[in-house]
Amino acid sequence: MTQARLHHALDDARILLIGYGSQGRAHALNLRDSGLSVAVFTRPGPSRDRAREDGFAPADASAVGEADLIALLAPDMAQPALYRELIAAQAKPGAALLFAHGFNIHFGEIEPRPDLDVILVAPKGPGALVRREFEQGRGVPCLLAVHQDASGQARARAYAYAEGLGGTRGGVIETSFGEETETDLFGEQAVLCGGMTELVLAGFETLVEAGYQPEVAYFECLHELKLIVDLLHEGGLARMHRFISETAQYGDLTRGPRIVDAHVRERMRAILREIQDGSFAREWVREHHGGRQRYRQLKDRDLAHPIEEVGRRLRARMHWLAGEEAPSSRPLAKTA
Secondary structure, eight states, X not given: OOHHHHHHTTTTOEEEXXXXXXXXXXXXXXXXXXXXXXXXXXXXXXXXXXXXXXXXXXXXXXXXXXXXXXXXXXXXXXXXXXXXXXXXXXXXXXXXEEESSOHHHHTTSOOOOTTSEEEEEEESSOHHHHHHHHHTTOOXXXXXXXXXXXXXXXXHHHHHHHHHHTHHHHOEEEOOHHHHHHHHHHIIIIIITHHHHHHHHHHHHHHHHTTOOHHHHHIIIIITHHHHHHXXXXXXXXXXXXXXXXXXXXXXXXXXXXXXXXXXXXXXXXXXXXXXXXXXXXXXXXXXXXXXXXXXXXXHHHHTSHHHHHHHHHHTTOTTXXXXXXXOXXXXXXXX
């Protein structure tokens, strides 16, 4: 498909974005700068104020019935109520309902009307990056999927939306709602968030329990993680091996498999099965509707870990970090 044909699918369309968080803001600004007609619906509060500052006159609920494409970009747990209250009865036949994550469609929390296109365009990066790359004439790669094609134009609309975001500059991978959702949840739980943070905390605790200074343990187990992640992000395993010492390489190759062993891999498979069979989704939905007490307790416990206090003191010295704090005159650690 040529770019002209892709863009044509939404050239005369009225696009309504529901939600103006990190992704919503990037989508709205990129689509508008691509020449598409964009309106924003968001509840009163900081997000609405930000939309106004960015030049959008926040739309009211009546805009839903006028939209040719409705992008539901609010948090996952807010989406089912928004669909029921705003979209289910008001969306016009043949309109497209777009998601940036397939959770609610894949797990049946939203059952869309059969006369709507249901599509997914998921940039593989945070909203700030999606916006920054677009402004620099580049783009963040996107995943794209069609769940329901009522109009016969669902795929063309999804590609046109991805093009408006700048995603076709970075590349588009066609997938399914199920594949996007399950792999995204698995990556978050087993590697990127759950796995990585638990590994960092376990390493920090191991060194501190052995008598090493918490400040030194922080640097070795958390601070220097960015160096390795950046190398992997920029050029995979080959770039990491190129820029770390041979001693580090040998330790990686011989000790890494002892940490992530057959037992860990089986735990990962179990986590994946819980995602695939819907157990995790049902658990999270119950937790949300039950008031999120366990969620808050677990999060509070995480944020009360000693590594957080150590990190705050050390980061106050690192004026090059985002969220710069005034350098402290206090010593970093006790001296002998």
